[in-house]
Amino acid sequence: MNNLHQLAQRLMALDDRITACMKCGLCQAVCPMFGATGMEADVARGKLALISNLAHEMIQDPEAVADKLGRCLLCGSCQASCPPGVKIMDVFMEAREVVNAYIGLHPVKKMVFRTLLAKPGLFNFAMRVGAPMQGLIFKDSKDTQGTVCAPMLNFMLGDRHIRPLAKTPLHVRHGSINERCPAGGIKVAFYPGCMGDKMYVDMAEACLKVLRHHKVAVYMPTGLACCGIPALSSGDVEGMMKQMKVNLDLLSQTMFDYLVTPCGSCTATIKEYWPHYAQRMGGAAVGQAREIAAKTMDINAFLVEVLKVQAVEAAANAHKVTFHDSCHLKKSLGVAAQPRTVIGANPAYKVTEMAEADRCCGCGGSFNLFHYDHSRKIGQRKRNNVVDSGAEIVATGCPACMMQLEDVLSHNGDAVKVKHPVEIYAEML
Amino acid sequence: MISQALIKDFEALLGKENVFSSEADRQSYSYDSAVLRPVVPALVVRPTNTEQLGLCVKKLYDNGIPMTVRGAGTNLSGGTIPDNSDTVVILTNGLTRILEINVNDLYAVVEPGVVTADFAAAVAKKNLFYPPDPGSQAVSTIGGNIAENAGGLRGLKYGVTKDYLMGIEFFDATGEIVKSGSRTVKCVTGYNLTGMIAQSEGTLGVISQAILKLVPPPKASKALVAVFDDLQNAAEAVAGIIAAHVVPCTLEFLDNNTIVRVDDFTKAGLPRQAAAMLLIEVDGHPAQVEDDAAAVERVLKDNKATEVLVPKDAAEKFKLWEARRMALPVLARCRPTTVLEDATVPRSQIPAMMKAINDIAAKYKLEVGTFGHAGDGNLHPTFLCDKRDHNEYARVEEAIDELFDVAIKLQGTLSGEHGIGTAKAKWMEKETSRGTILFSQRLRRALDPKGLLNASKLVGI
Incomplete structure (x- = not known):
C-alpha cells in the first residue's frame, strides 16, 4: 500500500465507529497521557478526529498521525468511561495496523516481533546467553525493589531501574510439565507470559506453588511464544498471528479445564484478541482460539471463582498492602475484587486502598520503550498515590505494571515492595 | 497565515512545548462538543502563567490576529471553534x-484552567461546597464555566456559575488587565464587569483569575x-412541590422514550409504560430534610404518581438514579450523531x-429522547440522527x-445553559430584539475595535 488514497479508503472502514464519538471530551478526565501532556491530540477524542481526518483525506501526513497514535498506552481507560461506548481500542489497533502498513514497520520491531518473539527457541537462547552477562553491565540500584540499572547502556535503556533477567528462566527450571489430572480434579494450562518466564520467575513459582497446594494439575509446555500484544500494539498483525499460531498449536495438544495466567495483559489478549485475529488465519485456528479464549482466566479470578479462595480476618499487626488495578485486568476483564480477596486470604496482610487505584501506571508495554519520559511522569502520579496510602507493599496483577512500579519507586528511593497478589497468598502456604 | 517570526x-x-504549530x-483544536463544522486554527498557544497570558493577548492584538480561548473544549454551541483559519487558539489548561x-x-481564588x-x-476537602455541576464537570474548566455561565443539576436551589462569581480579572482585547468585584460579599466599586464577563463566551475579554x-x-x-402515566400530572407535581415551599436541590425529569431506551440498555426493569419519571433530592438540615421529603412524597401522591420510591440508603439511591445518569450515554449509543438541545421554558x-417536542419530532420523522432539569424548566430534547445523512x-x-x-412563544429561552456560540446566533434577535443585537455589537466594537475576540460568536461584531 503506497497510495494515500488507498490508505484513506482502508481507514474509512473505521468511519462508522469513529462517528459514534460525540466529542464530549470526557476522556480527558481518565487518559493518563493527557494527564501528563494536556494536549488534545493525546486524548481519544483528538486521536479519533485525526484518524477520521486521514480517512477523509483532510490531512495528508500519515507519519504525523502514526506518531500521535503511538502516544497512547492502550490502557482502555477512555473506552471504559466513554458515554457513547465507542470501541476506541479496536479503532486504535486497526488504525495502527493500517497506518503502519503504509509507513512500514520499524526494522527493529520487525525483527523482534516476527523472529524473536515468534520463535521461542531463539528468544529463549538469546535471553539465556544474555542473563549471565548482566553482571558485567548492570549495577545494583541498592533499593527495596531489587532492581538494577545500567549506566553503560544509558543510550539504550535510559535511566531505567529494572529487575535483572532470571539466571534460570521458569521453563528451564521445570522443563515441560504435563501432570495427570486425577478423577474429578481440575487441570489448568499455566501460561506464565514472557515476563513471568524470564524476569519475575519467583512470581511464576508462587503461582505454581498455589496451584499445587490446591491440587490442580498443571500443563506448561516449553516453547510457548509471546501472547502477541506487543506486536499488535505496534500494528504488526502478521507478527502477532505468527506468535499466536505457535501458542495455539502447543495449547491444543492437551486437554485442560482452564488456561490461567498471572498477567492481565496476556489474559486480555488471549480472551479478546486471539479469537478476533484467528478469524483472519482461518482453518483450525478459529475454533482453537475460540475454545482457548473461553477457558482463559486471570489467576486471581481463578483462585476466587473456581477454587473459592476467601479473604480472612487480618491479624492485628498485618502488613498494609495497597493494590494497583492494572488496566487490562480491571478495564478489559472486569477483574478488581478478586485480587484483593487473594491478598486478604493471607491474614498477615490487609488491603488499604490508594487514591486512583485504577489509574494507569504509565507502562503500556512498548509505550515505555518509546516514550520513557512520559511514562515516568505518569508513573510518578501513581507512585505518589502508592506512597500516600502508607502501604508497605504495592501489589498488582500484571508483571508490566510491576516493572513500572519498581522503576518509579526505586527512582524515588521509596521502601515500598512490589508484589503480585499470588505471591502474598503463596507465602502462607 | 501566521508568520514564522511570530x-x-x-x-x-x-517555551517550544507550549506552542503547537504542526498540522x-x-x-485537534478545530472542534468542540457542538455538532458543527470544524475550523483548523493557524496556531495553538498555551501560557503557563497569567503574565504570559496577557502578553499572548497583547501580541495577537498588536498583530491583528483573531483569538479564541479554549479550556477543555466541551461546550455545546461552538464557542471554542476558531472563527477562521487565521485564528490563534489560546489554551487555558496551563493555568491550573x-x-x-x-x-x-x-471564597476561593482560581486560575481559569482549573x-x-x-x-x-479541593473545596469539599475543606468541608465547603461549590455547587455548580455541569455535565462535563469532570473535565470542564472554571474559565469555560464562567464564559458559558454553565449550569447543571443543582440550578433550582443553588443557582448556576454566575451566582458564585464574586470577582474577576481579565485581559481586554489589547492585553490590559481589568479587575472587578472583590473578596467581600458586598462590592459596588465601579461597573459590575464581573457580571458582564459571565456568559460572554470569550467575546469581551480573556479571563485570568476568578474569585468564587x-x-x-x-x-x-x-x-x-x-x-x-401522564405528563401533565408530573408537571403539576413539580409545580406542587414548589407551591409547598420545598426547593429541592435536584428535580430531574425523564420522558417515555428515554426510559424505554435506558431500560433496553440496562435491563434495569424501569417502568416502560410511564409517561415520565421524576427524580428528586432535597438537602439541608436533617430535620428539615425529613419534613421536606415527607411533603414532596405527599405532593407526588396527590398528583397521581403511580409509584413513589424512597431509597433506603446511598446504594439504593445510586441504583435508582442510574436511569438519569445513563440517559445521555444510552441515547448517544442509539445513532451516530447526538444533537443535545437545551431550550428552556418557565416550569x-x-x-x-414536551408536547411540542414530540409533535415536531413526529412531523420531521425524527427520534427524540427528552430528559432534563424539570425544576428549572431546562429540558434536553436529544435528537438521534446521522449527520452524514444530509437529508x-x-x-x-x-x-x-x-x-x-x-x-x-412559551416565554422561554433558546439556551438554558449551553450557550449561543455560532450554533444559535441566528435566533438571538427572535428572542431579544434588533436593539439588543445592535447594543451588544456596539459594546463589542468599543471594547475590541479590531474585532479579534471570538468574532463570530454570539451577536457577531
Missing part, C-alpha cells in the same frame, strides 16, 4: 492553580423517585413544551428551528 516569538515567550496538533480557599470568608470537579473536590463564592455543605439529603410550560440532518435543523419558535 511563531518563534511565541516559542521564546512560552496534526492544530487539527487554585490560589486560595478561604474557609473563614467562604478543572471544575478538581476544584469542587463557597457555601457550607448540606448536612443531610434524601432522594425520591416518582413514576407518572409551568413543561407539558406544552435527515436537514430535517433535524428544521425541527430545531421550530423548537426554538415554540420555546420563545
Whole structure:
C-alpha cells in the first residue's frame, strides 16, 4: 500500500465507529497521557478526529498521525468511561495496523516481533546467553525493589531501574510439565507470559506453588511464544498471528479445564484478541482460539471463582498492602475484587486502598520503550498515590505494571515492595 | 497565515512545548462538543502563567490576529471553534492553580484552567461546597464555566456559575488587565464587569483569575423517585412541590422514550409504560430534610404518581438514579450523531413544551429522547440522527428551528445553559430584539475595535 488514497479508503472502514464519538471530551478526565501532556491530540477524542481526518483525506501526513497514535498506552481507560461506548481500542489497533502498513514497520520491531518473539527457541537462547552477562553491565540500584540499572547502556535503556533477567528462566527450571489430572480434579494450562518466564520467575513459582497446594494439575509446555500484544500494539498483525499460531498449536495438544495466567495483559489478549485475529488465519485456528479464549482466566479470578479462595480476618499487626488495578485486568476483564480477596486470604496482610487505584501506571508495554519520559511522569502520579496510602507493599496483577512500579519507586528511593497478589497468598502456604 | 517570526516569538515567550504549530496538533483544536463544522486554527498557544497570558493577548492584538480561548473544549454551541483559519487558539489548561480557599470568608481564588470537579473536590476537602455541576464537570474548566455561565443539576436551589462569581480579572482585547468585584460579599466599586464577563463566551475579554463564592455543605439529603402515566400530572407535581415551599436541590425529569431506551440498555426493569419519571433530592438540615421529603412524597401522591420510591440508603439511591445518569450515554449509543438541545421554558410550560417536542419530532420523522432539569424548566430534547445523512440532518435543523419558535412563544429561552456560540446566533434577535443585537455589537466594537475576540460568536461584531 503506497497510495494515500488507498490508505484513506482502508481507514474509512473505521468511519462508522469513529462517528459514534460525540466529542464530549470526557476522556480527558481518565487518559493518563493527557494527564501528563494536556494536549488534545493525546486524548481519544483528538486521536479519533485525526484518524477520521486521514480517512477523509483532510490531512495528508500519515507519519504525523502514526506518531500521535503511538502516544497512547492502550490502557482502555477512555473506552471504559466513554458515554457513547465507542470501541476506541479496536479503532486504535486497526488504525495502527493500517497506518503502519503504509509507513512500514520499524526494522527493529520487525525483527523482534516476527523472529524473536515468534520463535521461542531463539528468544529463549538469546535471553539465556544474555542473563549471565548482566553482571558485567548492570549495577545494583541498592533499593527495596531489587532492581538494577545500567549506566553503560544509558543510550539504550535510559535511566531505567529494572529487575535483572532470571539466571534460570521458569521453563528451564521445570522443563515441560504435563501432570495427570486425577478423577474429578481440575487441570489448568499455566501460561506464565514472557515476563513471568524470564524476569519475575519467583512470581511464576508462587503461582505454581498455589496451584499445587490446591491440587490442580498443571500443563506448561516449553516453547510457548509471546501472547502477541506487543506486536499488535505496534500494528504488526502478521507478527502477532505468527506468535499466536505457535501458542495455539502447543495449547491444543492437551486437554485442560482452564488456561490461567498471572498477567492481565496476556489474559486480555488471549480472551479478546486471539479469537478476533484467528478469524483472519482461518482453518483450525478459529475454533482453537475460540475454545482457548473461553477457558482463559486471570489467576486471581481463578483462585476466587473456581477454587473459592476467601479473604480472612487480618491479624492485628498485618502488613498494609495497597493494590494497583492494572488496566487490562480491571478495564478489559472486569477483574478488581478478586485480587484483593487473594491478598486478604493471607491474614498477615490487609488491603488499604490508594487514591486512583485504577489509574494507569504509565507502562503500556512498548509505550515505555518509546516514550520513557512520559511514562515516568505518569508513573510518578501513581507512585505518589502508592506512597500516600502508607502501604508497605504495592501489589498488582500484571508483571508490566510491576516493572513500572519498581522503576518509579526505586527512582524515588521509596521502601515500598512490589508484589503480585499470588505471591502474598503463596507465602502462607 | 501566521508568520514564522511570530511563531518563534511565541516559542521564546512560552517555551517550544507550549506552542503547537504542526498540522496534526492544530487539527485537534478545530472542534468542540457542538455538532458543527470544524475550523483548523493557524496556531495553538498555551501560557503557563497569567503574565504570559496577557502578553499572548497583547501580541495577537498588536498583530491583528483573531483569538479564541479554549479550556477543555466541551461546550455545546461552538464557542471554542476558531472563527477562521487565521485564528490563534489560546489554551487555558496551563493555568491550573487554585490560589486560595478561604474557609473563614467562604471564597476561593482560581486560575481559569482549573478543572471544575478538581476544584469542587479541593473545596469539599475543606468541608465547603461549590455547587455548580455541569455535565462535563469532570473535565470542564472554571474559565469555560464562567464564559458559558454553565449550569447543571443543582440550578433550582443553588443557582448556576454566575451566582458564585464574586470577582474577576481579565485581559481586554489589547492585553490590559481589568479587575472587578472583590473578596467581600458586598462590592459596588465601579461597573459590575464581573457580571458582564459571565456568559460572554470569550467575546469581551480573556479571563485570568476568578474569585468564587463557597457555601457550607448540606448536612443531610434524601432522594425520591416518582413514576407518572401522564405528563401533565408530573408537571403539576413539580409545580406542587414548589407551591409547598420545598426547593429541592435536584428535580430531574425523564420522558417515555428515554426510559424505554435506558431500560433496553440496562435491563434495569424501569417502568416502560410511564409517561415520565421524576427524580428528586432535597438537602439541608436533617430535620428539615425529613419534613421536606415527607411533603414532596405527599405532593407526588396527590398528583397521581403511580409509584413513589424512597431509597433506603446511598446504594439504593445510586441504583435508582442510574436511569438519569445513563440517559445521555444510552441515547448517544442509539445513532451516530447526538444533537443535545437545551431550550428552556418557565416550569409551568413543561407539558406544552414536551408536547411540542414530540409533535415536531413526529412531523420531521425524527427520534427524540427528552430528559432534563424539570425544576428549572431546562429540558434536553436529544435528537438521534446521522449527520452524514444530509437529508435527515436537514430535517433535524428544521425541527430545531421550530423548537426554538415554540420555546420563545412559551416565554422561554433558546439556551438554558449551553450557550449561543455560532450554533444559535441566528435566533438571538427572535428572542431579544434588533436593539439588543445592535447594543451588544456596539459594546463589542468599543471594547475590541479590531474585532479579534471570538468574532463570530454570539451577536457577531
